[in-house]
Amino acid sequence: MEKLNKDVWVFVEQRDGKPADVSFELLSKGRKLAKNLNGNLKSVVIGHDVLALAEETFRFGAVEAIVVDHKELGHYRTMPYSRIINQLIEKEKPRVMLFGATIIGRDLAPRVASYTKSGLTADCTDLQVSDVQYLRKDYKDLLLQIRPAFGGNIIATIISPDVQTQMATVREGVMRMEPLEKHVKGKIRNIEYTPDPVDELVKLIEQHRQENKVNLKAAPIIVAGGYGMRTKANFELIRELADLLGGEVAGTRAAVDAGFINHDRQVGQTGVTVRPKLYIACAISGAIQHRAGMQEANKIIAINSDPEAPIFGVAHYGIVGDAIEIIPRFINVFKQKLR
Amino acid sequence: MQRCVQTGALNQSIILRIKKAAMGFNSIVMVKQVPDTANISGQVMKEDGTVNRAKLPAIFNHEDRVAIELALQIKDKFGGKVTAITMGPPRASDILRECLYMGADEAYLISDRKFAGADTLATSYVLSEAIKKIGGYDFVFAGRQAIDGDTAQVGPQTAEKLHIPQITYSEEILGIKDGSVQIKRKIDGGFEVLESKLPLLVTVIKDAVSPRPFKARRVMAYKNARTLLELEKLTEGNSLLYIDQLKDDYVNKGLYIHTLTMDDLKLDESRCGVHGSPTKVHKVESVVLAGGSHEMIEPTKEGISRLIDQLLEDHILG
The missing domain is CATH 3.40.50.620 (HUPs)
Structure with missing residues (x-):
């Protein structure tokens, strides 16, 4: 043989x-x-x-x-x-x-x-x-x-x-x-x-490429939002929290598809895989494609109104509640501690 | 005499060119009916963790509708013909009717029990043979990928089997001139413009264009379009209807959706369906979550305060 x-x-x-x-x-x-x-x-x-x-x-x-x-x-x-x-x-x-x-x-x-x-x-x-x-x-x-x-x-x-x-x-x-x-x-x-x-048969006429400015892979802290943030305006809360913590903003595929955030910030199987020190998942149910991209984070906080959401399965800390109410609370408490 | 011949030849070539311009460009568009994987409910999952496909709503893969739109825009501008084809079960005729509602001229259902279980290689074999049989194309279009597999493989694999070039991730057709097309496509971190000779296979991304809505006039006309399998159903239990007559009738009315089987295409059975698929599903597991290992934090000010203290203490924050 x-x-x-x-x-x-x-x-x-x-x-x-x-x-x-x-x-x-x-x-x-x-x-x-x-x-x-x-x-x-x-x-x-x-x-x-x-x-x-x-x-x-x-x-x-x-x-x-x-x-x-x-x-x-x-x-x-x-x-x-x-x-x-x-x-x-x-x-x-x-x-x-x-x-x-x-x-x-x-x-x-x-x-x-x-x-x-x-x-x-x-x-x-x-x-x-x-x-x-x-x-x-x-x-x-x-x-x-x-x-x-x-x-x-x-x-x-x-x-x-x-x-x-x-x-x-x-x-x-x-x-x-x-x-x-x-x-x-x-x-x-x-x-x-x-x-x-x-x-x-196929000729290259012109090519334009920009260095990717977003580097999620290197970010120690990532705050990510899902479709559950409901509107683009609500998604600003994610940005606010990320800025406050010195982290980067990310989103799920559903959030990208809904136009809340750009594809270059998508975490998951069809986006980027990240391993930050802290990952805060806001209003993300936790489909496996998303979890595949973040479950190796050192610490994961999940905020979701559905206590059965799969995201809690990979989280270290779970908060059951509406992210749109809880994020501002988090921001306030953290600001008080900074003083 | 010599000059006469030359002029004749020249005239001939001019006539050919004018004729070509008048005929425009023909497109064959590969479309797919897919399970709506974005909306999977509990009922759809079987106890063993596999998916009950029959329970899933079937939809028109969005990027394939974008592909139809691009083909129709070429037709609108240059003339020509748009033919929609799909490989799938009999019920996939639904999306072919939708192609006709949008403006496609003809539709083909490629269907056979022997195609079941096909991976992308076997699928591209069947589709490429169907495209060869239909023939006369300048473009083959398809969506970049289908949402049930997300592989983006059938387009390039079909192009390879047709021995034609491919441009994937296309965003915009910039122009067609002298048998060549210029296309803007997405690349990692930017875009590029390519120029290709025709025929060419093009896969398109969802942002390329918005698919046009159905035309009411066309819906009225084509809602009665039928595949051979559907016509056969009509004749069942009705001794007055003969399938050949019925088919001729539908062909004459322009309401026949061409139906091709493995035999119609004279395919090699060993290259179809599960036999022709090198990739096999060895194991399927439902997703098991670790669960229960996390600490619950009260959604109150106090709860969040304690959490932040813990994170600061562990040097996760600050």
């Missing part, structure tokens, strides 16, 4: 040459998966002048960086990037391939999965390796792709038992970034880029 490749590959995403945090987070996780699989962790770096970036992946445990460096590849474009990865996977057949669930990753991964007929699971919140029995057949060392499903009412474990390459995307911040104390002595392997007419 042909020996199966057990390698874990991570697509290393860069924008204007700057790596995305999620790629290092995935390498940190991929290192553990590769160990469990008895395989090697490899990074796939595509871009222009990306040698330094490729070497940086050794700090996270990649033993090899597969590099495709060409001036035509500076900016991400679907056609050349997917074509390059398709060919690499077809030839080398890694066991696992991980992508960030960024706009680039969500554009690229499905196209690659379609071509290589791989299984692909989006927005995983956890990845593990385990032996699995499925339909009375035993499978060794499958990738368990764990994600909330159906409005967050269930947690599903997805497997791709009969394919060579198991693929998954993971949101930024979900996995922890864990550099090694001493980086491994990795190998750079350059792959030549051969242009193809299909690469030119």
